[in-house]
Amino acid sequence: MGYKNESKVYEDILNLLERGKVSTEYAVGKMIKQKQMNDNKRNPNQEDVNAMMVELDTLIGLERVKKLAREIQAYILIQNKRREEHLAADSLVLHMIFKGNPGTGKTTVARLLGKILCAMGVLEKGHVVEVERADLVGGYIGHTAAKVREQIKESLGGIMFIDEAYSLARGGEKDFGKEAIDAMVKGMEDYKDNLILILAGYKEEMENFLKTNPGLKSRFPIHIEFTDYTLDELIKIAEDMVKKRQYILSLSAKAKILRILSQKRIEDRITSGNARLVRNIIERAIRKQAIRLKDSGSFSREDLITLKRDDITEEDH
CATH class of the missing domain: 3.40.50.300 (P-loop containing nucleotide triphosphate hydrolases)
Incomplete structure (x- = not known):
């Protein structure tokens, strides 16, 4: 990837102009647009890049992906510096x-x-x-x-x-x-x-x-x-999911999630390291909690944010 070789692009545009295939106005416009595109690629939005790299780092696991993103970031930086020094850049x-x-x-x-x-x-x-x-x-x-x-x-x-x-x-x-x-x-x-x-x-x-x-x-x-997530990573994913939704897991709820995941790992290794399974458990728990609170008729702010052991189930029933 990377921006196209400017001299080659300009040469192609000029060849079209000389052969009467495009107008002068069109050729100049294309060269200006190409220069703008390449300038943008030479000057990445570092603030946005840094913010998204932080977002990537907050994801549980995925160390190989994080390493790759840092390699690409460094590669682009060095290639751009090489171009500034009129050195060959891949x-x-x-x-x-x-x-x-x-x-x-x-x-x-x-x-x-x-x-x-x-x-x-x-x-x-x-x-x-x-x-x-x-x-x-x-x-x-x-x-x-x-x-x-x-x-x-x-x-x-x-x-x-x-x-x-x-x-x-x-x-x-x-x-x-x-x-x-x-x-x-x-x-x-x-x-x-x-x-x-x-x-x-x-x-x-x-x-x-x-x-x-x-x-x-x-x-x-x-x-x-x-790779499949470890049990520890899956619990961290569950904690992140509830935190983003402004809920918390009680200790007994967290222990029950761990028990369900451990049992799944024994029964079916293919889905045992699956974040979708965790998401399903959490979303089901939020629905169960809603029914529980509605039936109680009285609840505090603490009740609204807490997912308890009885809210955690493996399947809807």
């Missing part, structure tokens, strides 16, 4: 593979990275377009490429995030998933300065998926594994 390639179970923070991280990379000047908009197989694969010849182009167009200036990306390679010989992959790779090349593609899914499935297309893995230089 552009960034930031297409990524996110591997991990559901609920381990992949989508949350993608959204935050979009904002950070926009503030750093790497992306023009920083928005995230979340797509899945149905958004990319058509039902007849030519339909798939058009659908992929449409999603790429919507994603320009930001991140296209494809969850369960391995599903693109699951069809048979007559499936259009392979066509979607080919169109996606072409889009990565055509818009390499204005698009980041993130493919996400289960670790094993993603690794098998990358083997289906020999040139695919090399196009994604950044691979991040999102």
